Structures are given as C-alpha cells and as structure tokens.
Amino acid sequence: MKGKPVVSPIYMTATYKFDQSDDLIDVVQNQSGYIYSRWDNPSVVEVETALAALEGYERALGFGSGMAAITTAIMSHVKAGDRIVSTREIYGGSFELMDSILPRFGVDVTLVNCSDVDTILAEIDKGLTLLYLESPTNPLLRVVDVPRLAAAAKAKGATVLLDGTFASPVNQHPADWGVDVLIHSGTKYLGGHHDVTAGFVCGNSPFSDRIWELRKHFGGVMDPMSAFLTLRGMQTLELRIARQNDNAMAVARFLDSHPKISTVHYPGLASHPDHAIAEKLLSGFGGMLSFEVAADFDGTKRVMDRLKVIKLATSLGGVTSLANQPMTNTHVSLSPENRDKAGVKENLVRLSVGVEAAKLLIDDLNQALGAIG
Ligand SMILES: Cc1ncc(COP(=O)(O)O)c(C=O)c1O
Structure with a gap:
C-alpha cells in the first residue's frame, strides 16, 4: 500500500515477540x-x-x-x-x-x-x-x-x-x-x-x-x-505558551491595579522580588500567577465560587484557565506552620491562565471580585 500514516499508531502492547x-x-x-x-x-x-x-x-x-x-x-x-x-x-x-x-x-x-x-x-x-x-x-x-x-x-x-x-x-x-x-x-x-x-x-x-x-x-x-x-x-506547546505568557501578563497587570487585590505574584511584574533574575533566566514569564484577595478565607472562597469562565479546579498548564486556593488542595497536607513558612496564606489564589481571550478572563475576575464588599 502506498502512503504512510502521518501520525504514529499507539502501540497498545505489553509484550513483544521474537523470531529467535x-x-x-x-x-x-x-x-x-x-x-x-x-x-x-x-x-x-x-x-x-x-x-x-x-x-x-x-x-x-x-x-x-x-x-x-x-x-x-x-x-x-x-x-x-x-x-x-x-x-x-x-x-x-x-x-x-x-x-x-x-x-x-x-x-x-x-x-x-x-x-x-x-x-x-x-x-x-x-x-x-x-x-x-x-x-x-x-x-x-x-x-x-x-x-x-x-x-x-x-x-x-x-x-x-x-x-x-x-x-x-x-x-x-x-x-x-x-x-x-x-x-x-x-x-x-x-x-x-x-x-x-x-x-x-x-x-x-x-x-x-x-x-x-x-x-x-x-x-x-x-x-x-x-x-x-x-x-x-x-505539537502546540510553543503556540500555547506564547499565548499563555501574554494572557498571564495582561491578567497580572489587571489584578495589580485592582483595589480588592492586595498582592500579585507574577515574575513579569517589576514588583515581584525575583523580577531581575526572571529577566535573566526566563525567555517568557509563564502562564502561572497567584494573588492575594483583600479578604479572609471565606471572602476569598466567595470570589472563587463566582468565577464562571475560569474553572475552580486543581492542576495547571492546560488550555482552560483554572483557579484554586492552594490552602485547600495543593498545599493541604502541610501543617499550618509549614504553610506559613512557604508563604501560603488563607487569601491566596493560584491561577493557571489558559488560552482564552484575555478580556474574557479579566471580565470574569472583575465580576467575581464583586462578591466581596
Ligand atoms: C510543580 C509540580 N511538580 C510536580 C507535580 C506533580 O505532578 P503530577 O500531578 O503529574 O504527579 C505538580 C502537580 O501539581 C506540580 O505542580
């Protein structure tokens, strides 16, 4: 038969046979x-x-x-x-x-x-x-x-x-x-x-x-x-990362200027403690950021519960934007003392920025922050 598959088959085999x-x-x-x-x-x-x-x-x-x-x-x-x-x-x-x-x-x-x-x-x-x-x-x-x-x-x-x-x-x-x-x-x-x-x-x-x-x-x-x-x-890694780098920067800048956000952790912002080393070592600042809401744990939870485009989920790095409170999942196994030492506060939100239009994400965060007074 002429023509070969462009995409390799999936070798669903546990073992292999030999002629001798x-x-x-x-x-x-x-x-x-x-x-x-x-x-x-x-x-x-x-x-x-x-x-x-x-x-x-x-x-x-x-x-x-x-x-x-x-x-x-x-x-x-x-x-x-x-x-x-x-x-x-x-x-x-x-x-x-x-x-x-x-x-x-x-x-x-x-x-x-x-x-x-x-x-x-x-x-x-x-x-x-x-x-x-x-x-x-x-x-x-x-x-x-x-x-x-x-x-x-x-x-x-x-x-x-x-x-x-x-x-x-x-x-x-x-x-x-x-x-x-x-x-x-x-x-x-x-x-x-x-x-x-x-x-x-x-x-x-x-x-x-x-x-x-x-x-x-x-x-x-x-x-x-x-x-x-x-x-x-x-195969789409470079495309996705380019978009996620841009989106995260736009979202970080928006959050940084929002009165209900006390701190934004994003190495692309000049205010980040490692901005200088990030500029030296990274060719893009990445699609991950975290921020502290000007609220306690429950207020932060109310903001999370109002998100619509951004999904409340653990994990990161994919095409869909995901947010969570590290204290309740990724860092739940740490003692309060170890959480403090790692800087994981009760009002901290981690955001994995996806490939959606940046405006959609910013509008979603803006409306969700309306959950706190
Ligand atoms: C930085 C980092 N390393 C390793 C892991 C563990 O990866 P996996 O969940 O694929 O076991 C995670 C999971 O969230 C992670 O964020």
Whole structure:
C-alpha cells in the first residue's frame, strides 16, 4: 500500500515477540529493542525522544505522573545516610516526600526558603548528595538562581535535580544551567489539555541509566495512550505558551491595579522580588500567577465560587484557565506552620491562565471580585 500514516499508531502492547531466542537475549542484555512495556514501549519512546531533543538532553524517560518521575529520580540517586538540600517552596507532594517520606528511609533532608540564598549556599557547603530545586515555584512563582546553586552543589560532587514544570521547555532551558536531571509533570503544559496524567525526567548518562533501571523496578512507566496524548499536546506547546505568557501578563497587570487585590505574584511584574533574575533566566514569564484577595478565607472562597469562565479546579498548564486556593488542595497536607513558612496564606489564589481571550478572563475576575464588599 502506498502512503504512510502521518501520525504514529499507539502501540497498545505489553509484550513483544521474537523470531529467535538470540534476539530476545540480545534485547535483555543490551537494551537493543523491546521486550516488555514496563521497560520500554515505542509510543513512549517517541514522546521521550521528542522531549529530549527539545530540552537538549541525551534521553527523556516517561512516567505515569509527575510524582512517579520525581520519586523515581530521587530514589535512583540516594541511599540511607545521604543528605538532600532542597527548598520549602516546592509542590506539596514533593514537599511531603522531602519532609516525611524520605526521612523514614534514613535520608537526611534540609529545607531552606528559596529566597535565603546565603543559607542554601551554607547548607550546600556542609556537603550533600543531591540538590533538589523547583523553579519557578508553586504557588508564589519565586524564580530560583538555579545556575548559581547548581554550580555550588556540583563543586561538592552532588547531583542537581530541577522540577521545571511551571516554565515548560519553552520558557527556560535548564540544560545550560548545570542541571543533571530535569523533571516535568507532563500533566501540565506538555499534555496541555487536562486529559492526561504524565511525568518525565530528562538527563544524560549515567543519570538517565540509573533512573531507567529504577523505573523498570518501581514500575511507574508511562502508558502508550498517555504517550500519544502528550506527544499530540507537545505539537502546540510553543503556540500555547506564547499565548499563555501574554494572557498571564495582561491578567497580572489587571489584578495589580485592582483595589480588592492586595498582592500579585507574577515574575513579569517589576514588583515581584525575583523580577531581575526572571529577566535573566526566563525567555517568557509563564502562564502561572497567584494573588492575594483583600479578604479572609471565606471572602476569598466567595470570589472563587463566582468565577464562571475560569474553572475552580486543581492542576495547571492546560488550555482552560483554572483557579484554586492552594490552602485547600495543593498545599493541604502541610501543617499550618509549614504553610506559613512557604508563604501560603488563607487569601491566596493560584491561577493557571489558559488560552482564552484575555478580556474574557479579566471580565470574569472583575465580576467575581464583586462578591466581596
Ligand atoms: C510543580 C509540580 N511538580 C510536580 C507535580 C506533580 O505532578 P503530577 O500531578 O503529574 O504527579 C505538580 C502537580 O501539581 C506540580 O505542580
């Protein structure tokens, strides 16, 4: 038959057949093909190859979620007695891993506020196995000076991991910053349509080899359907991010001038504490922002309940704008003390700006703010 499909098929297979035993033995010994989809699958490899090229790493590895990517990447690089230095302003699930799960396995974790660069450098100087960073951060959009911290950690022989989910591969390029392992929740900008749960790590050998080994054993691999959906989403990634960068800036400026908003956290605003470093490190300020309503928890909830175009939902990075109160969902597992330390206040709203017309979003926020006096 002439003509080949433009779009690759989805390889819905768990296992692979061989003409002869020697071929099977070669695949098992040399990773020279496919044997079992918990190891590798052609649909997953296709999206992995696309992401690795985009991020400038030798290899990307797909996972069933961002958290599967994060846990597997970290567990591949630490053992009991090792020390991790990280920041307090990380995704709630990552925080719980650092704060309560890893210590149960004898891993020592030191968490520092990301704005306290001197203390982070002092902690790095004491010696560490792994530096774990997230930038821009969730939910206050702090922009961490990753190249500076990565250089200090590498001088101590540590491995540097970065969760770059909020920027997507379009707005920052951590391969240039000394990051050994770059992580994405593919559920967010890469998938981009709120219809897939996925995660990735990007890295060079030997980091990627270690993570591949552990993915095989932990089993958190991406499934072929999610790989297909993520690859499809990635085809419009640049278009979406360009629109989301513009929309978020317009919304941030509107909120910044609104009398019922006390603070806007957006690195594109000159008032943001990391505006200067964001200008240096980011090629776009991103589609995420957060803001504090001039009200208490209940007043903020009333504003949320009035939103119409913007959906009240957790998650981020897709075509539809989503808003939530971090205190009630993404950061619910943190103790009040840890929430305070991470700057998550009761009147904080996180907004993931989608690709709708900016005016629609601004009008929606404006009418919703009418809920408070
Ligand atoms: C910055 C960041 N990293 C990782 C994750 C976890 O990703 P997933 O929900 O795909 O496991 C999230 C989820 O919201 C996130 O916001």
